Amino acid sequence: MNAPVLLTAGQPTGTSTLLAETAARRGLGHAVVTPETAARLAGRTLHWYGGPLAADRFLASAPGCDLALLExxxxxxxxxxxxxxxxRVELTTLSDAWGSTRPQFVKPPSDKQFPAAVYADGSRLPTGGERIDPDTPVLVSEVxxxxxxxxxxxxxxxxxxxxxxxxxxxxxxxxxxxxxxxxxxxxxxxxxxxxxxxxxxxxxxxxxxxxxxxxxxxxxxxxxxxxMPWFAHSYAADPDSVLDVVLRATGPLGSVSAHDRGFLRSRSGPDGTAARPVAG
Missing domain, CATH: 3.30.470 (D-amino Acid Aminotransferase; Chain A, domain 1)
Structure with missing residues (x-):
């Protein structure tokens, strides 16, 4: 029986390398995502460690891939x-945050469309770019x-x-x-x-x-x-325990509990914008 495979994004990090080594020690496979990955690993149980943009691109290129991500x-x-x-913390939109006249800490809730930082006022926030529009959700908090x-x-x-x-x-x-x-x-x-x-x-x-x-x-x-565990640096945390969390947070849809189905990340289309639920 083929062992599960930990997929990692093309750009390695210290954590992705550490988790790949830990997975290998525990008998799991490891593969770096390439254009041929989906076909080569068809039918295998897959897990993921890497950024959300890389995950979206991979899943968009492999519509039949059975990989669910929790966030x-x-x-x-x-x-x-x-x-x-x-x-004080508020979930709002980028267009609302543009109107602020005081310093505040602003960050995207999960994806990293722009840097999380203290902005002196709303005019310092980004106004365009990839995956940024007025309706982009942001968390705004006092400094x-x-x-x-x-x-x-x-x-x-x-x-x-x-x-x-x-x-x-x-x-x-x-x-x-x-x-x-x-x-x-x-x-x-x-x-x-x-x-x-x-x-x-x-x-x-x-x-x-x-x-x-x-x-x-x-x-x-x-x-x-x-x-998201699958996009978090482990720093000095125990790698085996980190891998346990990553494996639970990513994997086949059929292994996702009823509770966790409420936290499934949506899949994006090839342009990265047209979302649809992972659960289909």
């Missing part, structure tokens, strides 16, 4: 109680300072591995077990994951951080964002 809902962060976000930031890999509502990835916006990677805030990170993760049970796919990535409030002098833990 959090665009509105998840905006709908999370403020006790977990620590700030806060995250002193420490951590990436959590979550499976079935539980934290399975994590890594610190930044301090004061600068890359600073360390395994969670080597970080002084490990107990606080785990406690906060358990709290918000219990509170938002059912609002996330069974396999997901959530970034959290410690917010510094210069006015009150009181630091607080907050959710930064939720991400």
């Amino acid at each position: 959090p809902h665009d509105a998840w962060l905006a709908e999370l109680p403020r006790e977990f976000t620590g700030r 806060v300072t995250f002193a420490w930031e951590y990436r959590l890999f979550v499976l079935d509502g539980a934290l399975v591995t994590a890594s610190r990835y930044a301090r004061f916006g600068r890359l600073d990677v360390a395994a969670l077990g080597a970080d002084p805030h490990e107990p606080e990170v785990r406690a906060f993760a358990a709290s918000f994951l219990a509170a938002c049970a059912g609002s996330l796919p069974s396999a997901t990535v959530v970034d959290v951080g410690l917010v510094q409030d210069p006015d009150s002098g009181v630091d607080r833990w907050a959710v930064v964002e939720a991400n």
Whole structure:
């Protein structure tokens, strides 16, 4: 019987290389996507690690490919109680964000159509380009300072591995077990994951951080964002556990649970714009 295959995008990253090595050690196959990949791997169980644009292009070129991708809902962060976000967060459109006259943090919810950053006002936001139009969804939040930031890999509502990835916006990677805030990170993760049970796919990535409030002098833990496991750097997280999350978040449609079917990514047409549900 042929082993499942982990597909990775053509442009390798440190995480894709690490996951490919981990998959090989566990007896899975690995293939880098090329124009011939779909035909060569027809009938095999496929999983995916790579960007959403690369995934859309591959799936558009292989309409018969049985590969379902899970992702959090665009509105998840905006709908999370403020006790977990620590700030005002709104899901809106790029055209609405253009009208802002004050600094705000703006990011696409999942796809990376433009850089997530603090924009001094709406006039600094992009006004055109590939896959950008006035109706492009964006998350807009008030500006806060995250002193420490951590990436959590979550499976079935539980934290399975994590890594610190930044301090004061600068890359600073360390395994969670080597970080002084490990107990606080785990406690906060358990709290918000219990509170938002059912609002996330069974396999997901959530970034959290410690917010510094210069006015009150009181630091607080907050959710930064939720991400697709199949497009998330692993940093210093355990690669075997990361691969477990990626394998659950990508794979045959028939293996997707009833709960997770509510988090299926839509497939795009060859031009990358005409979407249709993966579930058909």
